[in-house]
Amino acid sequence: MTLPRRAHPRPLDIASGRVDLSHGGGGRAMAQLVEEMFITAFDNDALNQRNDQATFDVPPELLTGGRMVMTTDGYVISPLFFPGGDIGSLAVHGTVNDVAMAGAVPLSLSAGFIIEEGFLLADLQRIVLSMAKASKDAGVPVVTGDTKVVEKGKGDGLFITTAGIGVVPPGVAISGDKARPGDAILISGTMGDHGVAVMSQRESLGFETAILSDSAALHTMVAAMVAAVPGIRVLRDPTRGGLAATLNEIASQSGVGMLIDEAAVPVKAEVMGACELLGLDPLYVANEGKLICICAAADADVLLAVMRGHPLGGDAARIGACREDSHHFVQMRTNMGGNRIVDWLAGEQLPRIC
Numbered sequence: 001m002t003l004p005r006r007a008h009p010r011p012l013d014i015a016s017g018r019v020d021l022s023h024g025g026g027g028r029a030m031a032q033l034v035e036e037m038f039i040t041a042f043d044n045d046a047l048n049q050r051n052d053q054a055t056f057d058v059p060p061e062l063l064t065g066g067r068m069v070m071t072t073d074g075y076v077i078s079p080l081f082f083p084g085g086d087i088g089s090l091a092v093h094g095t096v097n098d099v100a101m102a103g104a105v106p107l108s109l110s111a112g113f114i115i116e117e118g119f120l121l122a123d124l125q126r127i128v129l130s131m132a133k134a135s136k137d138a139g140v141p142v143v144t145g146d147t148k149v150v151e152k153g154k155g156d157g158l159f160i161t162t163a164g165i166g167v168v169p170p171g172v173a174i175s176g177d178k179a180r181p182g183d184a185i186l187i188s189g190t191m192g193d194h195g196v197a198v199m200s201q202r203e204s205l206g207f208e209t210a211i212l213s214d215s216a217a218l219h220t221m222v223a224a225m226v227a228a229v230p231g232i233r234v235l236r237d238p239t240r241g242g243l244a245a246t247l248n249e250i251a252s253q254s255g256v257g258m259l260i261d262e263a264a265v266p267v268k269a270e271v272m273g274a275c276e277l278l279g280l281d282p283l284y285v286a287n288e289g290k291l292i293c294i295c296a297a298a299d300a301d302v303l304l305a306v307m308r309g310h311p312l313g314g315d316a317a318r319i320g321a322c323r324e325d326s327h328h329f330v331q332m333r334t335n336m337g338g339n340r341i342v343d344w345l346a347g348e349q350l351p352r353i354c
Contacts, residue, residue, distance in 0.1 A: 012036050017121040024115070024149025034147060037125060038113075041132040046108070046143035054108065054143035058167065062105060065170030071098040075160045078352040080127065083197045084212030085288075087160055088131030093215045093288060094239065094354060095164040096138050100219035101235040101291065103174040103226045104166035109135065111162050112146040116155035127158065138217040140164070171230050178233040179254035183322040184300035186293040188221065188307050189214070189315040191243050192271040195285035195350050199278065211270050216289030221310040225293065228306045234294035237287065239354055241345045244283040246292055247330045248344045257325020260342070261333045264319040283332075284345050286353045294322065 009032050022029035039047060046054040075091045085093075091111065099106040111131070115124065135142050168174075197213040218237065225232060234254070238246040243265070251258050267282045275282045289312060295303055300318055307313030320332075330342040 012121055014121045014125050019115050019117060019119040019121060019124065019149055021117055021149055021151065024147060030147065037121075037128055038145060038147070041128045042135065042142045043132075044141040044143060046141065047145075051144075054110070056108060056143060058107060062167040062169070067168045069099050069102045069104040069166045069168055070163065071095060072163045073098060073161070075162070075354060076156070076352055077198065077354050078156065079198070079201050080123070080157055082201050082213055085215040086127055086130050087158060088127035088129075089134040090213075090215050090288060090354060091160045091162050092131055092134035092138060092140070092142075093217045095162040096140050096217040096219050097237045097288075097291075099164045099166035100217075100222040101174070101237055102166070102168055103172040103222060103232065103235065104168045105223065106138070106140045106164055106166040106219050108143045109140055109162055109164045110144045111142050111160060112148070114148050114150060114155060114159040114161070116150055116157050117152040119157055124158070134217070138219065140217075140219075169226065172226055174232050174235050176234055176236060176250050176253040179250055179256050179294045179322050180233065181256055181322050181324045182297055183233055183294050184297045184318055185247070185258060185260060185320045185322065186295065186300060186303060186307070186316060186318050187238075187243065187265070188218070188291045188293070188313045189289075190266045190268050190271065191238070191287060191290065192267060192275065192282035192285035194288040195242070195353055196271045196274045198286075198353055199350065200274070209270050209274050211268065211274070214287055214289035216312055218289065218291055218312060221307060221312050222291070224306050224310060225303055228302055229295060229299045231299070232293060232295050232303070234292070236292045238290060238292055239286050239288060241349075242282070242284040242286055243292070244281070244330070244342045245345045247342065250292070250294065251322075251328045251330050254322070255328060256322040257328055258320060258322050258330045259333065259339075260320030260330070262335050264317055266315045266317055280349065283342060284349050286350060288354065297321070
C-alpha cells in the first residue's frame with residue numbers, strides 16, 4: 001500500500017491574510033506561522049535549533065568575576081505603529097535598555113506574542129521585521145519565543161512580552177539605592193519625545209507634530225560610560241511616568257532628596273507645545289531612548305563628555321544634584337525663581353504608552 005505524500009502547505013498569504021485560532025493551536029498552521037513569520041525574520045543559531053528553550057555560549061571573559069542580569073517586560077502600546085517606531089522595535093529597545101541600566105552587556109532576548117484572532121498578517125510581518133532589525137542592529141539576538149492566539153474581542157491586536165539577560169562586568173555595581181548627597185544628576189537628552197509621538201497618533205486628539213519617538217537601544221552608550229567611570233552610582237531609563245516618577249523612585253530607594261533646575265532640563269519646543277495643548281507636564285511624559293545617570297560630582301564632566309560624544313547623547317545635560325532630605329523629596333528650581341515639589345505621578349497620565 002502506498003501512502004499519499006503529505007501536501008506542502010501553501011505559503012502564508014501575507015498580503016491579505018489574517019491570524020486565526022489555528023495559528024495558535026499547536027498544529028500545522030502554527031508551525032507554518034512560526035517558521036515563515038518568526039524564524040525566518042530572527043534567524044540565528046540558537047533560535048534555529050527549534051527547541052522549547054535556547055542554549056547558547058556566554059563569552060568567558062564576561063563571566064570572569066561578573067554577574068548575570070535578567071529582566072522581563074510586557075508591551076501593550078496603543079497604537080501599535082507610531083512616528084519613529086512600533087511595538088516590535090520598542091520591545092527590543094526597552095528590554096535591552098533594562099539590562100543595560102545595570103551596566104550590563106546584553107546577550108540575548110526572548111519574545112512572546114499574544115495575537116488577537118483576525119489580526120492582519122501584513123501588520124504582523126511588519127512588526128516582526130521591525131523587531132528583527134532592531135535586534136540585529138543592537139547585536140542582541142532573539143533566541144527563543146512563544147506564540148499564542150486569543151479569540152476576537154479578547155485582546156487588542158497584539159501584545160508582546162519579553163525577557164532579556166546580560167552580564168555585568170567585574171567591578172561594576174550600579175543600583176538604584178546607591179545615590180548619595182552631593183551626587184550629580186545627568187540625563188542623556190530631551191524629555192518627553194516618545195510620549196508625545198505616541199499621543200500624536202491617538203484618535204480624536206486633533207494635533208500633529210513632527211516629533212519622532214526616541215525609542216533606541218542605549219547599551220553602547222552605557223558601555224562607553226562604564227568604561228570611562230566604572231563607579232557610576234545609578235542608571236535608569238525614564239519610561240512610564242517620565243523623569244519625575246523615575247527620580248522619585250531613585251530618591252526613595254537611596255534615601256536622598258533631589259533638587260533639579262527647570263532651565264537645565266532639555267525639552268523640544270514641539271514637545272512643550274503639545275504638552276501645553278494637552279495639559280501635560282513634560283517631566284511626566286515617557287521616554288524610550290534616554291537615561292538618567294547619577295554619579296559622584298567629580299565624575300560628571302567626564303560622563304557628560306562621553307554621552308555627548310555618542311549619537312544618542314548629543315543633548316545630554318547636568319540637571320541637578322542629590323542632597324540630604326529625610327523626606328526624600330524631589331524638588332525643582334523653577335524658571336520663575338521659586339522651588340516646587342516634583343511629586344510622584346498620581347494615576348495614569350498616558351495609558352498604553354509602552
